[in-house]
Amino acid sequence: MVEEVAQQPSRNLEEWRPALVALDIDGTLLIPDFEAGHSAEQTTQPVAEAVLAAAKAGAHVVLASGRAPLSMAGMADRLDLTRTVEELTGNRLHVVASNGSVVFRHAPMEVVHEVTFDASAAVRTVLEHVPSAAVAVEEHGVGYRVNRLFPDGELDGEMIVTDLDGLALDAVSRVIVRDPDSTSEDFVHLAKSLGLQGTNYFIGWTAWLDLAPEGVSKASGLEWACHDLGVDRADVLAIGDGRNDTEMLAWAGRGVAMGQAPPEVKDAADHVAGRVEDDGAAEELRRWFP
Numbered sequence: 001m002v003e004e005v006a007q008q009p010s011r012n013l014e015e016w017r018p019a020l021v022a023l024d025i026d027g028t029l030l031i032p033d034f035e036a037g038h039s040a041e042q043t044t045q046p047v048a049e050a051v052l053a054a055a056k057a058g059a060h061v062v063l064a065s066g067r068a069p070l071s072m073a074g075m076a077d078r079l080d081l082t083r084t085v086e087e088l089t090g091n092r093l094h095v096v097a098s099n100g101s102v103v104f105r106h107a108p109m110e111v112v113h114e115v116t117f118d119a120s121a122a123v124r125t126v127l128e129h130v131p132s133a134a135v136a137v138e139e140h141g142v143g144y145r146v147n148r149l150f151p152d153g154e155l156d157g158e159m160i161v162t163d164l165d166g167l168a169l170d171a172v173s174r175v176i177v178r179d180p181d182s183t184s185e186d187f188v189h190l191a192k193s194l195g196l197q198g199t200n201y202f203i204g205w206t207a208w209l210d211l212a213p214e215g216v217s218k219a220s221g222l223e224w225a226c227h228d229l230g231v232d233r234a235d236v237l238a239i240g241d242g243r244n245d246t247e248m249l250a251w252a253g254r255g256v257a258m259g260q261a262p263p264e265v266k267d268a269a270d271h272v273a274g275r276v277e278d279d280g281a282a283e284e285l286r287r288w289f290p
Helices: 045-056 069-078 081-089 120-129 184-194 218-229 243-251 263-268 280-288
Strands: 020-023 060-064 093-097 102-106 110-114 134-139 143-146 158-161 175-178 199-203 208-213 236-240 254-257
Touching: 020 045, 020 218, 045 060, 045 081, 045 280, 060 069, 060 081, 060 218, 069 081, 069 093, 069 102, 081 093, 093 218, 102 218, 110 218, 120 175, 120 184, 120 208, 134 158, 184 208, 218 236, 218 243, 236 243, 236 280, 243 254, 243 263, 254 263
Parallel strands: 020 060, 020 236, 060 093, 143 158, 236 254
Antiparallel strands: 093 102, 102 110, 134 143, 134 175, 175 208, 199 208
16 A cells, blocks of 8 residues: 655646656665565565666666675665666666765766765764664775675675774764664664764664765765756656655655655655555556556
8 A cells, every 4th residue: 555745846747857867776776685684685576677677768767875895886786776777778877876975877887976975973972872882984886995894794705804993983974883782763863862963974774874074965965866867856856765855855846655664764755656566666666667
């Protein structure tokens, strides 16, 4: 069952057609293990076919995730989206990674936009309250520098263990803080109580906290990609399920929350689709690209 959310100015949907489709990955294209905090790296056939149908119909398909570029490039390849876009247009795929801090073209991977910040104070503040937490900083094209190993399956690429100083937190595009002994609600309360001045933050399904530059989100990354592609935000269809999708769904011409999304995410959307395990993203995409 789906529901409409009267959030943005109404438009004649019979005449509207998305020029760009922005797609979250985990919880939207991939069915996650909400307890373990990561997804199986395989889409269902209906979802994969619907994504490619949008690209073949002429829409720009842009993956938009909190994942690192290396992981997202692999996801685009497995969807066959990289090859499809290149064959259809002769151009490379645009991808918004790291919750909007990084935009790259693929393949080969070329970072074309990156916003960095000094995360030192925010990370040290968090660790004062959660000293057992693991911290990771992206190493583009390689993996992550970490202060301790993350649970298996949560990070793509190599994990390079170093001390806190070795993380080089003074100029990063994204920092992950993870505590397997806490819950997502613990991190929601922690982030709100600490304030974390100078940063934007996103809470995952589990005790997973993404720190990003202040003012940066998937929406800001997509804004850059739209400008580069010559697309107006009013012509963007965005689909997502997580707290880090809230800004994107409110920003897009049509924002669609997945059925399992938290209430605050649904509130930011124009429409609520089916759940990820019911191929909700395919349902929404077929509406525009049969």
